[in-house]
Amino acid sequence: MTTPDANLCKNCNTKLQGDYCHRCGQQDKQYMRSIFAVVGDLFGEIGHWDSRFYRTLRGLFLTPGFLSLEFIRGRHASYVPPLRLYFFISLIAFMVLTWLIDIDINKPSPEELKQAQQTQQDARESLPDELKPFIANERDASEPLHISLEGTDIPLMTPGEELELEAKLKHLAENPSQFAQKLVSMTPQMMLLMLPFWALFLKIIYLFGHRFYLEHLTVALHTHAFMLLTLMLVTIVSKLTGSLASSPVWSWLTVIGNWVENLLLIWLLVYLLLTQKKFYQQRWFLTIIKFFVSGLVYLVLLITSFVIMVIIGILNS
Template identity: 30%
Template sequence: MTGIEATGEFVTGALMAGAIERTSGERHEHSEAHALCLNCGTALVGDYCHRCGQPEHIHRSLSAIWHDLAHGVFHFEGQVWNTLPMLVWRPGDLTRRFIHGERARFVSPMALFLFSVFLMFALFSAIGAHFEVPENKPPTEAAQAIARAQMPRAKAELARLIAARAAATTPEAKEALTQKIEKAREDINGLNEITVWKPGRDTNLKTGWPRLDAGLRHANENPNLTLYKIQSSAYKYSWALIPLSVPFLWLLYAWRPQYKLYDHAVFVTYSLSFMSLMVIVLTLLGTVGVSSNVIAPAAMIIPPLHIYRQLRGAYGTRPFRAILRTIALIVFCGMTLLAFLAMLLALGVLG
């Protein structure tokens, strides 16, 4: 993906996220007064209709298209700068304040999640981060001829090593010869792969489900297409991580009736947004040459620390209990990712 395409993804993500954000109510001093809302006909008492929310002032010019584009991106961006510092340093306070009603000041969790996912996949596409299976090319005729010529010598050497091991009198000698025999067998298997080349990749897995067997066969014949489908599904169905995660968090506070499923969903969605943004930052650091000795520990330490701080602030959990719940959530996160990967694999094979 080119830089223009990546920018397009960024703008699309901002517009999509901004589209589900409620406006915080900008005044339009130059607006024309309308006695009735042009959308629903309700009598107006301010800049916005109190029934449907449409602004009293409407645009009707070609420049309005660009105004809406800029407003959608930069109005959302303004809320982002109110939200990001708290998401990074005080995620629990952000979660609690949003749940308790402070909505206009902050980006909603779903909008931020959509924006971060768009941005993350745009970055991956821009830097060419995707998975591919190496192409299974046939060996050349010259390579096959060399392998056939070496095969008798390799088999003779294997037979000699087996006979020598049988005649060995000490355990040390037998062990050394056993290791050489294993190496000789590996060499013979490698020569066999060259002399008896088979296109594709062998799979004898039969499930008894015709559709699944057909999908596995197609995946074996074209693994890169299957990987492409899986990566596309990860982009399209990333939202599924939210309903997969919420039940696990509910289990940790099931005996606390003051916390509703909505509260847990806000917690999970903000947490996933942070993790996506963290992946973006660490990926960018990797592309500019920061050592993996720095990136890998950060990727291991930051997520549990962030979860701990969010639990402490959002639920008022005491330190020791927050540590225990953090450990439990990390285990649950692994289970959630396994379920999500299983879903992606099924979509890639059966889709």
């Protein structure tokens, strides 16, 4: 048996001009070797990925618009790709938020219901007599919540689907913790649903910027990854300082935590404005106007996608 030439590709026998074959792309690497060499390569690849990931996080959090500009300039090898970065941060962020945010909603005890009813009655009796006829009778807090979609026309839904939605809404109203858990679990899908439409809006508002749709999608991915990262940090700081607030020894950390939370939220707004200015390179006057218009449109998209995902989630529950 003849030994293959060391200068030829083992896959297609093409003469090698480097570590990779220019014809088929296979790496000139010997896979049948010592297990210690394989483990060493594994740690080397993990270390390389870590350095790239930390470099990406540093650029994402501290330098507005930097990663998006680097990506469209073709500098891809040194940073995590936008879509992979967004998926990774969204996965970690929603795991942390679900773990830290307390969504247990306990039903009021009979004593609390009685106290609420007494407070309501006292408030009604304290009103002037001429105003009492205008105050509708309040629902007894101990009665089950009545939900009806009668007379409501929901777009793209048949009457049968509306009845099904009404029945499931009643069930979730009686189990608010389950409803809150459902909303939290649907948030990643809501954000992902909104991203293409947000990039399309950026394409429209910067129509004469001569940029491709994928460039706007890159900015959308990076800014949303930054927002999720910031909100995760705010939640972590809030949870840590909240647990120390009851201790007189560590109560001073609560003040520092509040400052950190406020600074992170301020940085969130400043970051988005600077990203829009740096990436699209327009004058400050136009940038600020488009920033406020973008905020209003983003709010509409957020509410719309939230309503759609809630309806879909309830129907699938």
